Amino acid sequence: MPSYNHLEIEPKWQEAWAEGAEKAEGTKAAGDPLYLLTMFPYPSGSGLHVGHVESYTAVDIVARKKRMEGHDVLFPMGFDAFGLPAENYAIKTGVHPAETTDKAMANFKRQFRSLGFSFDWSRELSTADPAYYKWTQWMFLLFYKNDLAYRAKAPVNWCDGCVTVLANEQVVDGKCDRCSTAVVQKDLEQWFFRITKYADRLLAGIETVDWPERIKTMQRNWIGRSEGVEVEFRGVKGEMVGEIGAERVHEAEFSIPVFTTRIDTLFGVSYVVLAPEHPLVDALTTIENREAVVAYRDQARKKSELERTQLEKDKAGVFIGTYAKHPLTGEEVPIWISDYVLVNYGTGAVMGVPAHDDRDFIFANKYSLPIRQVIAPPVGVEHDLAVAAYTLDGLLVNSSAFDGLTSAEGKNMIATAVESAGKGKRVTNYHLRDWLVSRQRYWGAPIPMTWCETCGVQPVEPSALPVVLPRDVDFLPTGKSPLVNSVTFHNVVCPKCGGPARRECDTMDTFVDSSWYYLRYVDSTNKEVFAEPEALKKWCPVDLYVGGAEHAVMHLLYARFFSYALHDLGYVDFEEPFLKLRNQGLILGPDGEKMSKSRGNVVNPDEVIEQYGADALRLYEMFMGPLEDAKPWDTSGIVGVRRFLDKVWMMRERVVEAKNVDATRAVHKTIKKVSEDIDGMKFNTAISAMMICANALHVAETIPRDAYESFVKILATFAPHLGEEIWHDLGNASSVFDESWPTYDATLLVDDLVAIAVQVNGKLRGTIEMDPTSNEKDVQDRAMATENVAKFVEGNEIVKVIYVPGRLINIVVK
């Protein structure tokens, strides 16, 4: 059998490596530290996915190469261990999440080991470990003290399926990201992180990092900065009934601020719309219209976010019976409410300009409100306002003194006019909202706050951390945190007055845990601080971060917020946490569909390792295609890489101490190509290059020992077990990974003869073998001497000749 026994050699080397386990700081004193990181997994009960294998293998290859090049490499692994699946499993079966999670983590570690990943296990962490979440809670307190964490009552997203509130980022298409239940809005008092304070810097920072453009765009859109003017519609008149605070209001002057990015269309306003939830609605609605307004508002409130957005095109509303004054003309404009205006963006009110906004156009037509043109399309552009709104820039018309200006000029001058009239100001708005971090669930880090009857909410003293998650709870979700009914948890005194107090029962969003884990790895066992400043300085920020694109606006944005905040508070000396980011593409099932249990197209890495070996699996996943592309799994493809590995294995029997220039040359070319491809993370073409080399060595009479050893060194980063096995079989006593990365001799990269393509008028008519340093005339003479070339040139005039040295000659004839 010309085949190596992976069942024997893989476990053998895994055991040997475990003894001299991989450490970030060790044999290589050279320094130049590199921090390579993959997104840590949630320890799911179903174990490692082939998608994990892809990203971890990719970074493992880079880590091994960089170590061999003399770098100190930090390549850690841990577990994002808090989360809903384990808790939901507990609800169903009664098995405690801690138990489920411990079991899953043990299984993951077994699988990691069976794949030969060179993680530094001395730094392992789990976010569910009190020694870890002590510092998550510490960060919460730090943010609280610095006004970056606060409690507020606000309309929040509520999921009835998960029985908890959700962050904005966890609502997808109006549905819960996790269970797809339609999300409803509730007014609740919750804990928030003030991420909006960093909106501008998070936006600017994106420009400084080496991330996929796609992810950068998504973050820019999510932050959603837009510049405009907040302008006031004052002098709201009419008969007022309503209450503001406890006071009954009869006649008063109110002002409605609206936000617009199109202040150039100010003279086209024909009405103002408030969101149904707008606080002024109660105070402004007249008696005659009250019934209709209240009915409309109740109906809007009952709709889920999903229903409200699905009825996108249908714009309905109610006139509240009152008028406001236009800020510049003083003209009276009617005030409406409609749920096409969002209460939590801008001021919760907009000015209606039907001629130049699609939504206002629909609304105005429905209720026969005036459509007044104030922007004329540029010359040569036809537009019919009877059919649709004109929403592009143009020239101002019907705008009093501003007529004739371009939209850009108009924006500027009207903004200035509004400002000098004291009726408004230029403002910047963001789509980004503060991050809602409290959850009414069990399996997370408790929020380190207490409630005292006399002192109100008080932070736990940092010295009293961690606030340990109690075990005596009932998991069944009730809409309140399961911690509420714990007997042991609430036995606490107020940190301020010493009187009786209760603990905060909500836990933190698990994205809080994962927002800073990369900082903990640099000093993961420290009991005094989350990490020593020297350790942070040595390793951070992360040089290379690899993970899935699904975290674009969640984990990756939150983690950036954390590092900016910690930077400002003096704990880290950098702002951007991840200098270079790459996303691995999805590995699809053999049917080309996303792998899922329900579809039954899930590939289990354990089975592939059993049948083909870990090295073959690693190599195959790297060979499938570009790291960032989605690629379908094809089991028959693995046999190709396994054949390649067997071929390399069998070659060791033909190794000799003699020289063989052709073989050496093939290896040196491969060293160059593979070195460049690993640095560029083009693993598929690196493997292709190694296959080409193996095919060359395969037909070579003999294989010089030094060339073969170099080849084994580079292959070992991809196939560590086989690499180590061959290395020892060749008589070497130490590990192949203690070797230096091979270098190539540039003089060996050039062949004595190269094939030069001969074209006539750009069409290939033959190839000739020439010395690559030949001059143009020699090449042309040889080309012309070729029968087939002569045939096409003959009888024509040679207009010009293009010669690309060593590659191609093109004879242009007429």
Add this chain to the structure above:
RNA sequence: GGGCGAGUGGCGGAAUGGUAUACGCGCGGGACUCAAAAUCCCGUGUCCGCAAGGGCAUGAGGGUUCGAGUCCCUCCUCGCCCACCA
């Protein structure tokens, strides 16, 4: 509706503006074998041709260039993301 990608053999895919289809899978033929598996060798875009060779091919159509899968314009299809943000 907006934004960003991508369309290359039977399949996964390769190609600093310079020999399109590398590498691998699959398939066909051969060697070895009593036979099979494994392995090895040869072939494999398409059409015409015995061959030499030639025509046509990188979603479609134009353009720039000595030369275009690659650059530019128009269009088609697919994927992903965002989506009443005023």
